[in-house]
Amino acid sequence: MVEINKEKFKLRPFRKSDAEVFHLGINSQRIADYTTIPIPWGLENISWWIGFITDAATQTPLPEIHFVIEIEGRFAGSIGIINIDGHKCEIGYWVVEEYAGKGIMTEVIEVVSDYAFKKLKLKRLFAPVLPHNKASARALEKNGFQMEGVLKSFYFKDGEYIDALCYAKVW
Numbered sequence: 001m002v003e004i005n006k007e008k009f010k011l012r013p014f015r016k017s018d019a020e021v022f023h024l025g026i027n028s029q030r031i032a033d034y035t036t037i038p039i040p041w042g043l044e045n046i047s048w049w050i051g052f053i054t055d056a057a058t059q060t061p062l063p064e065i066h067f068v069i070e071i072e073g074r075f076a077g078s079i080g081i082i083n084i085d086g087h088k089c090e091i092g093y094w095v096v097e098e099y100a101g102k103g104i105m106t107e108v109i110e111v112v113s114d115y116a117f118k119k120l121k122l123k124r125l126f127a128p129v130l131p132h133n134k135a136s137a138r139a140l141e142k143n144g145f146q147m148e149g150v151l152k153s154f155y156f157k158d159g160e161y162i163d164a165l166c167y168a169k170v171w
């Protein structure tokens with residue numbers, strides 16, 4: 001699997017040793033409020049998931065691929081190209097609190113979109129965004145994603161069906 005080096009960050013495959021720092025970063029109410037990522041997400045289950053996605057990254061056709069965002073050697077978040085289905089896929093991402101609001105994800109989305117379109121030859125990228133997630137919507141808009149409409153009852157979260165905004169970019 002590839003590594004992508006940029007001035008501000010590196011995108012690299014997950015390693016088993018990322019489990020603890022991933023566990024620390026992802027178990028945050030800030031992330032739970034804007035996603036359907038479970039909280040708490042246990043360390044054992046995270047270790048299993050890292051094994052699962054590492055294996056998935058070797059399969060053909062590729063079902064999903066996830067990158068660690070690393071800044072100066074430190075774990076800063078992750079981004080996944082998931083649900084790859086023929087020419088289309090979904091993207092999902094999060095950044096560790098101390099790196100939020102610094103323009104990191106805007107640039108990461110740019111790099112990963114470029115990789116998905118040019119290297120994986122995908123045609124359509126899609127991100128379902130909760131309506132109150134202004135930061136995610138803005139990072140997508142800055143990368144040329146367009147809001148195509150409302151996905152009714154797209155998520156089931158905290159015992160309720162909730163809508164998502166459909167952001168997509170076609171290459």
Ligand SMILES: CC(C)(COP(=O)(O)OP(=O)(O)OC[C@H]1O[C@@H](n2cnc3c(N)ncnc32)[C@H](O)[C@@H]1OP(=O)(O)O)[C@@H](O)C(=O)NCCC(=O)NCCS
Pocket residue numbers: 030031034035092093094095096099100101102103104105106107127128129130133134135136138139
């Ligand atoms: C969404 C998330 C990944 C954004 O990452 P980030 O690195 O902080 O984003 P960036 O700094 O690149 O840019 C975000 C943009 O949103 C803007 N923004 C941030 N909070 C905002 C708010 N409450 N209202 C409006 N705009 C907001 C920023 O100002 C910036 O736009 P600008 O450059 O025009 O000023 C991060 O907030 C996060 O991890 N959230 C929790 C998980 C999540 O929501 N994942 C995505 C699910 S769809």
